[in-house]
Amino acid sequence: MSGLILKEVSKSFAGKTAVDRISLTLDRPGVYGLLGTNGAGKTTTIRMLLGIISKDSGEITWNGHPVDRKTVNFGYLPEERGVYPKVKIINQLMYFAELKGMNKTTALESIRHWAKRLKVEEYLNMPAEKLSKGNQQKIQFMTAVIHNPDLIVLDEPFSGLDPVNTDIIKNIIIDLVHDQKYIIMSAHQMSVIEEFCTNILILNRGKTVLKGNLKDIKSTYPANRLLLDVKEPIEQYLPKNKFKIENEKDNQYSIKLTSEQEAHDLLRELVSHNVDIEKFEIMKPTLNDIFIEKVEA
Amino acid sequence: MRDILTVIKFTMRDMLTRKSFIISTIIILVLIVLGFNVPNILKAFGGEDFGTQTVLISDQDQVFDHQLEVLQNAETGYKIELESLGYEEIQTKLEDGDINAAILIEKTDDGAKIRYIVENAATTAGLPESLDTALSTLYTSIQINKLGLTDKQLASLVPNFEYTLEQTQEEVVSGNIFVMMLMSVVLFYAIYFCAFQVSSSITTEKTSKIMETLVTSTSPRTIVLGKTIGIGIVGLIQMLIFLIVAVLSAYLFLGTEVLSSVLDLSHITISLGLITILYFILGYFAYAFGYALTGSTVSKPEDIQSANTPIAILAMVGFYLAYFTMTDPTGDLNIFASLFPFSSPFCMPFRVMMGLASGWDLALSIIILVATILVVAHIAIKIYSNAIFNYGSKMSLGEILKAYKQK
Numbered sequence: 001m002s003g004l005i006l007k008e009v010s011k012s013f014a015g016k017t018a019v020d021r022i023s024l025t026l027d028r029p030g031v032y033g034l035l036g037t038n039g040a041g042k043t044t045t046i047r048m049l050l051g052i053i054s055k056d057s058g059e060i061t062w063n064g065h066p067v068d069r070k071t072v073n074f075g076y077l078p079e080e081r082g083v084y085p086k087v088k089i090i091n092q093l094m095y096f097a098e099l100k101g102m103n104k105t106t107a108l109e110s111i112r113h114w115a116k117r118l119k120v121e122e123y124l125n126m127p128a129e130k131l132s133k134g135n136q137q138k139i140q141f142m143t144a145v146i147h148n149p150d151l152i153v154l155d156e157p158f159s160g161l162d163p164v165n166t167d168i169i170k171n172i173i174i175d176l177v178h179d180q181k182y183i184i185m186s187a188h189q190m191s192v193i194e195e196f197c198t199n200i201l202i203l204n205r206g207k208t209v210l211k212g213n214l215k216d217i218k219s220t221y222p223a224n225r226l227l228l229d230v231k232e233p234i235e236q237y238l239p240k241n242k243f244k245i246e247n248e249k250d251n252q253y254s255i256k257l258t259s260e261q262e263a264h265d266l267l268r269e270l271v272s273h274n275v276d277i278e279k280f281e282i283m284k285p286t287l288n289d290i291f292i293e294k295v296e297a
Numbered sequence: 298m299r300d301i302l303t304v305i306k307f308t309m310r311d312m313l314t315r316k317s318f319i320i321s322t323i324i325i326l327v328l329i330v331l332g333f334n335v336p337n338i339l340k341a342f343g344g345e346d347f348g349t350q351t352v353l354i355s356d357q358d359q360v361f362d363h364q365l366e367v368l369q370n371a372e373t374g375y376k377i378e379l380e381s382l383g384y385e386e387i388q389t390k391l392e393d394g395d396i397n398a399a400i401l402i403e404k405t406d407d408g409a410k411i412r413y414i415v416e417n418a419a420t421t422a423g424l425p426e427s428l429d430t431a432l433s434t435l436y437t438s439i440q441i442n443k444l445g446l447t448d449k450q451l452a453s454l455v456p457n458f459e460y461t462l463e464q465t466q467e468e469v470v471s472g473n474i475f476v477m478m479l480m481s482v483v484l485f486y487a488i489y490f491c492a493f494q495v496s497s498s499i500t501t502e503k504t505s506k507i508m509e510t511l512v513t514s515t516s517p518r519t520i521v522l523g524k525t526i527g528i529g530i531v532g533l534i535q536m537l538i539f540l541i542v543a544v545l546s547a548y549l550f551l552g553t554e555v556l557s558s559v560l561d562l563s564h565i566t567i568s569l570g571l572i573t574i575l576y577f578i579l580g581y582f583a584y585a586f587g588y589a590l591t592g593s594t595v596s597k598p599e600d601i602q603s604a605n606t607p608i609a610i611l612a613m614v615g616f617y618l619a620y621f622t623m624t625d626p627t628g629d630l631n632i633f634a635s636l637f638p639f640s641s642p643f644c645m646p647f648r649v650m651m652g653l654a655s656g657w658d659l660a661l662s663i664i665i666l667v668a669t670i671l672v673v674a675h676i677a678i679k680i681y682s683n684a685i686f687n688y689g690s691k692m693s694l695g696e697i698l699k700a701y702k703q704k
């Protein structure tokens with residue numbers, strides 16, 4: 001079987017279960033989202049699948065073989081960002097490229113290519129300590145992709161990045177998927193996961209609380225929100241015991257629903273009172289809603 | 298193998314380009330050159346050659362019957378000037394710096410009074426022994442000549458003793474103890490400070506949070522070995538540069554007398570040089586892996602010192618065990634020091650130099666040292682691998698043992 005498979009993988013620290021029988025399959029190129037609250041076991045799962053820490057039980061395979069640094073060409077952006085503060089960027093990138101088996105010429109070409117894409121060319125001959133945190137993070141991202149890996153693991157790739165740099169990394173991830181790369185991504189920003197991931201796994205206290213195709217998951221959830229943009233205030237048509245207004249600004253309403261029928265009833269009510277409606281949209285729950293519901297359950 | 302070379306290369310480049318390393322190397326080189334130039338510097342400031350001070354002898358009463366010229370050719374270690382001067386004139390010459398000291402000889406009823414005059418007596422113990430002996434011998438000779446003895450009688454008065462030095466033990470001890478002790482100190486500092494760099498390098502990687510990226514790029518064993526070898530090569534090169542500069546400085550700036558007496562290098566052969574380098578390398582690895590172990594147990598630079606204390610104590614015990622037992626090289630303690638792996642690097646090369654170590658002794662010492670290196674390296678790599686995510690406080694002994702037992 002091709003791709004990455006985790007089967008019933010567990011890990012405990014000092015008798016406390018950090019990851020409990022987690023299973024996932026990434027059998028085609030794309031981005032797999034790993035979600036969870038702080039301490040849910042995401043990073044432990046990533047460290048186990050890369051062999052940084054040993055698993056207590058279960059099986060982790062890549063293309064049918066146990067995952068091993070020597071046999072799997074993977075790239076990794078850890079959550080704990082790190083650079084050699086006193087070493088020139090080009091030297092540390094060369095170091096990691098050579099450790100990943102690249103020869104000098106290819107490594108240098110790749111460094112130039114990625115430095116241009118990430119807009120850090122001007123910093124290549126500077127020691128890392130002179131770079132901003134965002135630029136240091138981009139350098140770390142380079143070490144994860146410089147050797148053209150097949151499997152890429154990105155632990156919180158967008159944390160601490162400004163919108164411009166977030167956009168740069170987003171575009172690179174899209175291109176990596178086009179290049180048939182397998183990507184495991186852990187992130188707190190649900191919008192990012194929704195943007196990239198076809199499959200997700202939500203962890204809570206080491207246990208899998210939700211797993212599967214994101215579109216399928218969302219389709220199983222009934223509509224739970226109504227977005228309304230009207231010309232006048234409509235509070236008088238929204239009995240408090242029936243509707244919960246989540247947000248209201250300049251007569252734009254976000255209303256929590258318990259069923260889709262409620263929205264249709266409200267629409268009829270508004271039309272009957274000649275309320276001028278600019279927007280009426282019944283929404284499915286966002287990943288954020290699903291996530292909160294699952295981890296708070 | 299390729300990965301180890303990459304880690305070695307990176308470690309060496311990192312060490313060699315560090316400002317602290319460059320500055321400390323330059324400072325030590327300058328101190329070495331300055332150290333060997335102390336006599337020349339003193340000469341430049343004092344105006345006279347250090348060690349050949351000028352002593353004026355004034356014998357106005359002719360106690361020595363005009364025969365004091367003999368002293369000018371005698372090996373007293375001083376430049377002798379003869380002039381018939383009074384106390385005031387001598388005082389002027391001393392104050393002007395023309396002479397360093399003066400001997401004023403005055404006749405008395407039952408012999409002579411020898412007045413040794415210096416500008417400030419605080420730093421002078423009295424009339425130097427060589428001058429005292431030379432004056433006494435000359436005076437005795439003059440007085441004997443006055444007795445009109447025959448040559449045979451005269452010859453019988455002069456002691457004709459043959460002095461030899463023998464020992465009851467069978468081992469033949471040779472070599473210059475000063476050179477041995479100096480080299481022991483040099484070896485200790487070279488090994489200790491190079492090895493210390495390993496722990497600092499490992500902790501710095503933990504502080505900068507680069508470990509996780511590093512251990513997914515190559516194995517912990519490759520990192521520890523590559524780092525240790527890289528720092529060791531730089532240390533060895535640095536030590537060789539210091540030695541070359543020291544030897545060149547000695548030949549360029551020291552007098553031949555000092556070279557032949559104090560720094561007698563005649564016992565340093567090529568094989569001894571190779572044995573010394575071998576012990577430097579093995580001693581370095583024994584301590585470096587120890588420091589790799591302690592460096593793995595902390596993640597903050599401020600904790601390095603306390604984590605390294607056990608290795609520092611071991612190094613001190615090892616060094617002093619070797620150093621102090623050198624005065625009794627045939628004693629059991631010195632033999633023990635040459636076999637105990639944490640003192641043998643500072644001891645065995647000198648037992649070889651003294652001709653006290655047999656081939657078997659040497660082989661046994663090296664086997665014990667290599668076995669120790671393998672054990673310490675195994676433990677260090679295991680702790681390093683399992684303590685990668687130990688961010689925060691220093692690991693306790695219990696945690697270290699747990700990390701060792703971990704898969």
